[in-house]
Amino acid sequence: MAHITLNQYLQQVLEAIDSRDGAFCAEMLSFKHPHVANPRLQLSSPEEKSMHLHCIFTMCSSFQAHKEENWALPIMFAATLDLRIFANNAEQQLQSKGKGKVGDMLEKAAEQLMSCFRVCASDNRAGIDDSKKWGMLFLINQLFKIYFKINKLHLCKPLIRAIDSSNLKDDYSTAQRVTYKYYVGRKAMFDSDFKQAEEYLAFSFTHCHRSCQRNKRLILIYLLPVKMLLGHMPTHQLLKKYDLMQFADVTKAVSEGNLLLLNEALVKHETFFIRCGIFLILEKLKIITYRNLFKKVYHLLKTHQLPLDAFLVALKMMKVEDVDIDEVQCILANLIYMGHIKGYISHQHQKLVVSKQNPFPPLSSVS
Amino acid sequence: MTYNCLTTGDQSELSLRQVTSEELLSTRPMNKTAMSSAWHQSRRGRGHRHKEQGRVTRERVEEQRAEDSVPHGTCMTMCPAYELRQREAQNRLHRFEMVADTERDRLPRADVSRAVKEYSRPAAGKDSTRASDLRPPSVLLKTACHLVDDIAASSTFQPWAEVYSFVFDRLRSVRQDMIIQRVSGPDCVAVLEKSVRFLLYASYRLCGQQLQYFDPRINDTHLQECLSWLLESYRDGKHQHQEEFQALSLLYNLGSTEAIQHVLELPERIRSSPAVRLALAVSRAHMERNPVRLLRLAQRLDFIQVCAVHRHLLPCRTDLLLLYSHGHSSRNCRYPLQRLARLLFLKDTLAAELCQVYGVNVTGEWVNFSKSSFTDAVSGELQCRSMHEPLDDEQWNCSAGSVIHGCA
Numbered sequence: 001m002a003h004i005t006l007n008q009y010l011q012q013v014l015e016a017i018d019s020r021d022g023a024f025c026a027e028m029l030s031f032k033h034p035h036v037a038n039p040r041l042q043l044s045s046p047e048e049k050s051m052h053l054h055c056i057f058t059m060c061s062s063f064q065a066h067k068e069e070n071w072a073l074p075i076m077f078a079a080t081l082d083l084r085i086f087a088n089n090a091e092q093q094l095q096s097k098g099k100g101k102v103g104d105m106l107e108k109a110a111e112q113l114m115s116c117f118r119v120c121a122s123d124n125r126a127g128i129d130d131s132k133k134w135g136m137l138f139l140i141n142q143l144f145k146i147y148f149k150i151n152k153l154h155l156c157k158p159l160i161r162a163i164d165s166s167n168l169k170d171d172y173s174t175a176q177r178v179t180y181k182y183y184v185g186r187k188a189m190f191d192s193d194f195k196q197a198e199e200y201l202a203f204s205f206t207h208c209h210r211s212c213q214r215n216k217r218l219i220l221i222y223l224l225p226v227k228m229l230l231g232h233m234p235t236h237q238l239l240k241k242y243d244l245m246q247f248a249d250v251t252k253a254v255s256e257g258n259l260l261l262l263n264e265a266l267v268k269h270e271t272f273f274i275r276c277g278i279f280l281i282l283e284k285l286k287i288i289t290y291r292n293l294f295k296k297v298y299h300l301l302k303t304h305q306l307p308l309d310a311f312l313v314a315l316k317m318m319k320v321e322d323v324d325i326d327e328v329q330c331i332l333a334n335l336i337y338m339g340h341i342k343g344y345i346s347h348q349h350q351k352l353v354v355s356k357q358n359p360f361p362p363l364s365s366v367s
Numbered sequence: 368m369t370y371n372c373l374t375t376g377d378q379s380e381l382s383l384r385q386v387t388s389e390e391l392l393s394t395r396p397m398n399k400t401a402m403s404s405a406w407h408q409s410r411r412g413r414g415h416r417h418k419e420q421g422r423v424t425r426e427r428v429e430e431q432r433a434e435d436s437v438p439h440g441t442c443m444t445m446c447p448a449y450e451l452r453q454r455e456a457q458n459r460l461h462r463f464e465m466v467a468d469t470e471r472d473r474l475p476r477a478d479v480s481r482a483v484k485e486y487s488r489p490a491a492g493k494d495s496t497r498a499s500d501l502r503p504p505s506v507l508l509k510t511a512c513h514l515v516d517d518i519a520a521s522s523t524f525q526p527w528a529e530v531y532s533f534v535f536d537r538l539r540s541v542r543q544d545m546i547i548q549r550v551s552g553p554d555c556v557a558v559l560e561k562s563v564r565f566l567l568y569a570s571y572r573l574c575g576q577q578l579q580y581f582d583p584r585i586n587d588t589h590l591q592e593c594l595s596w597l598l599e600s601y602r603d604g605k606h607q608h609q610e611e612f613q614a615l616s617l618l619y620n621l622g623s624t625e626a627i628q629h630v631l632e633l634p635e636r637i638r639s640s641p642a643v644r645l646a647l648a649v650s651r652a653h654m655e656r657n658p659v660r661l662l663r664l665a666q667r668l669d670f671i672q673v674c675a676v677h678r679h680l681l682p683c684r685t686d687l688l689l690l691y692s693h694g695h696s697s698r699n700c701r702y703p704l705q706r707l708a709r710l711l712f713l714k715d716t717l718a719a720e721l722c723q724v725y726g727v728n729v730t731g732e733w734v735n736f737s738k739s740s741f742t743d744a745v746s747g748e749l750q751c752r753s754m755h756e757p758l759d760d761e762q763w764n765c766s767a768g769s770v771i772h773g774c775a
Binding site: 277284327345 | 624625627628631632651654655656657658659660687689690691693694695696697700701702703706710
């Protein structure tokens with residue numbers, strides 16, 4: 001739209017403000033709008049972007065003065081989105097020049113977003129339709145993105161509390177809720193709260209629009225390890241559909257109790273798993289793999305007084321290094337403690353005595 | 368809806384370092400209270416210099432900001448001349464800074480070759496940026512070496528708790544000078560490495576001492592601060608001892624997902640070094656909750672690595688008792704005490720004592736595990752210290768040198 005003059009553009013913006021058309025105004029003011037290409041606005045210094053933002057934020061701070069109105073929320077959304085993207089770019093530029101501390105720009109952006117959030121959150125006077133509270137979830141999602149990037153997850157807690165205690169929490173748009181649950185699910189994973197994580201991430205996955213393949217894949221990257229820890233293995237078709245074949249070997253190894261294959265798979269796709277931050281959680285699958293391996297031993301021997309040596313042989317077959325009877329006892333003790341095996345170890349008889357009923361309870365029922 | 372949790376305080380966690388440097392270099396206008404307190408301070412007989420200083424500070428700092436905002440120290444001695452004279456006159460020298468044989472005088476004399484600038488808290492009205500009071504990086508490194516090599520590692524100074532207190536404070540001042548001058552690079556790294564070694568060693572040697580002599584929480588705070596500063600410094604350029612300290616950091620923070628994730632993201636060359644590989648193996652055993660394996664791997668650690676990991680070993684041993692209490696829980700079965708002691712890497716008597724504290728039944732040579740009898744003991748009943756390597760004072764002093772010297 002570089003063919004309209006700057007004056008015409010400004011006129012349109014003014015009209016939008018006068019008629020309180022938040023959505024149209026937001027579109028005009030976003031950095032993605034073609035008006036940005038206008039050569040009269042181009043300055044060689046980076047300050048042009050900050051000028052843009054400065055104007056926007058002056059507008060935003062005047063919104064606080066909008067008593068009992070929330071038509072300007074879309075403008076705020078556009079502005080905060082642009083702010084976060086700029087902060088990201090600024091970070092990258094500084095990093096390539098080797099200057100500045102990692103996370104500085106993003107932290108400053110987060111501070112700005114927080115002040116916008118406070119304006120929205122403290123809007124107690126307006127009625128539900130005019131309340132600025134409708135802006136809360138969008139801002140929280142932006143803040144989550146920043147906090148995850150700078151690895152300061154504990155800062156998410158007060159935001160989560162805010163939404164939990166809000167009566168609007170189920171009425172926000174599906175898109176916003178999908179994003180919200182995605183991040184909360186990831187945080188739950190980080191806190192090792194896997195049942196909760198599964199709940200959030202599953203919601204996110206099922207409610208994510210089927211056209212957003214990239215987003216669905218992202219959610220799946222975190223949902224899969226959680227589900228596997230709870231004993232649910234993904235199908236081959238699912239992995240193929242979302243191009244996540246890295247999980248194929250892991251899945252196979254865990255369900256077969258094949259420690260060797262598991263270790264190999266983790267090493268093979270190490271870089272991918274570490275980059276996504278799920279390597280450590282996948283390592284937790286080892287205990288499930290031990291459990292599956294030992295269950296096989298139990299089925300093979302068809303007795304409930306299992307010689308410890310049998311387990312040692314099984315581990316040695318899986319090329320587990322430096323393992324002896326004492327370590328076998330320790331691994332078994334751990335499985336018993338966690339409830340994966342019902343029974344006890346008799347050191348004197350060098351046997352694992354398991355319960356006659358359901359000695360290996362299903363994974364989903366444990367913890 | 369209340370949002371006390373959303374105040375700016377919560378915002379971004381500023382490390383001690385950032386806070387200090389921001390405090391020092393801000394040009395907050397001195398409000399009435401600040402000025403009057405500064406005035407009172409100077410009236411407390413600290414000399415005319417401070418009175419002057421109080422009035423001139425803001426202008427001078429602004430001036431400094433105009434030309435060069437980062438101060439550069441010019442003090443070439445370990446202790447600035449002004450402070451030395453002042454402390455000598457006020458009888459505030461430390462025993463280790465006095466000229467020999469003047470310790471018992473009414474006013475002991477300062478030994479210029481051994482006096483070290485002490486740590487002082489930044490405060491309004493106090494100018495910590497005077498070039499003559501700041502030591503440049505080369506002097507800071509020399510100071511750190513003197514403190515750690517000549518004092519902490521030597522066996523002539525007793526008791527070691529007093530040595531710790533002195534060196535801790537003076538090293539803190541060294542780091543403060545580094546912060547004010549925004550020092551980075553090889554000198555900074557060398558000072559931090561020495562600090563980390565000292566603090567790790569102290570955490571082991573003084574473990575279990577009374578709170579007035581050694582506070583493990585304060586030591587830990589400083590150790591974590593040094594480690595995170597050091598690890599961040601490692602991001603630029605090549606550093607000779609990086610592998611060693613990455614491993615030490617991982618061992619010290621055993622169980623921390625952040626610490627492990629950090630190590631996993633290190634370049635292949637460092638990750639595959641023996642020190643880091645061993646630390647990762649220990650970490651993996653901890654994550655998989657395999658205390659038998661962990662304690663076995665711990666036998667392969669060198670002394671400073673043991674210092675780093677030792678506080679995790681007692682919890683690891685009790686975890687073993689917990690797991691076995693459940694895994695071997697049976698009224699009729701017995702487990703040989705001797706074998707348990709070997710797994711725990713403790714003497715039989717100590718193993719029996721550990722069992723007793725945690726509710727594990729021991730009768731003679733046999734242990735009877737029962738999941739209902741295990742109790743999580745109140746901490747403090749059995750000291751970590753009792754499980755340290757049995758070294759008498761003599762050996763402590765000999766090993767101090769070799770342990771702390773470790774790297775050049």
